[in-house]
Amino acid sequence: MSIYVFDGTMTGLLSCIFRAFQFKQFDVQICTDGQVQAGLFADVIDVASHDEHAQRVWQGLKLKASDRALKQFYYAFLSEQQQAFQHCFNFAVYVFQQQRDVSKNYGHVDVLGLSQWAKQVGREKHRMEAFVRFKKCQDGLFISLVSPDFNVLPLIERHFKARYQDQRWLIYDEKRNYGIYYDLKQVHQVDMDATTIDGQIQSGHSQSFNIELDDDEVLYDQLWKDYFRSVNIEARRNMKLHVQYVPRRYWRYMNEKAI
Structure with a gap:
């Protein structure tokens, strides 16, 4: 097995895919700097980011996979997780080795894995937009x-x-x-x-x-807390349901949670 080490960028990941086909190496573990755990017989290879190689791979994916699959690929990459990087690499290899569009074959472990990581990232995106x-x-x-x-x-x-x-x-x-x-x-x-x-x-x-706060910011902050308190119906308070929709780790962003 070979271990490809890249810089954590999209260009770097696509460059790894290019190199895999260039040297016919498909049994590859994908890692970023600092995540390498080489085995006794592993061949560790540092893959440099190459814009032209990355563009060729991305254009090839556009021809072989659906727009939805490309979006899932990008979302999964943004997770910054080694497991997701591996699914992205394996997915690209799988797609390029098939004659037909297999990007919707969720019976394949990497197509499914890509979709699952994309869903997690998409959920985080929506929560950031809301909170x-x-x-x-x-x-x-x-x-x-x-x-x-x-x-x-x-x-x-x-x-x-x-x-x-x-x-x-x-x-x-x-x-x-x-x-x-x-x-x-x-x-x-x-x-x-x-x-x-x-x-x-x-x-x-x-x-x-x-970034010094405006003098009226404290007032606005208090007004928002007062509004939140006034529209809240204490008798219908359901903390279990509330945490389900607004997880505690997001409370630090919300003024109304500091009351």
Whole structure:
């Protein structure tokens, strides 16, 4: 068995698939840096990200698999889980080795695995869209700090751009140390260190953010808590059902849960 080690990017994963067909190596374990657990007879190979190779593989998948399968492939990749990376690799090998479209053959372990990981990532995407709460800064920027299980920021930017077109906002992933920033025209990816959140942040596009909270933010926060308390019917409180729809790990984003 060979172990392919890649940099954790989509380009890197697709480059692994290209190399597998280039050297006819299909019994391959996919790993990212730091996850390698080589056996006694394993051949560890570092696969460099190659844009041209990745594009050839992606274009080939477009010809061989359905649009839904390509979406599931991307969603599964965003899970950042080694098991999901392996399903993506095995799925691509399976698809390329067949003459017909097999991307809906859920009897195959990797087609099914891809679908299951995509479903988990999709569920996290919808929850982030529902539970993200913004706080207003002194310079008019609205900021939200999140820490999703999966890397869903690329999936939620369209939703927030469409919903909040008239205000500047920043959604920052504390776990992955990057965010998405909307400047009233387009969305930028911004990389930053979590330790700089309490100061001035540079986005890499010559855009600066003052993240000191607006003086009225405490008032708005209290108004929202009062509204939530007033519409709540205590006699019908069902905490078991509530946790089912709003898991506790999301409560940290929600102002009304801090009452």
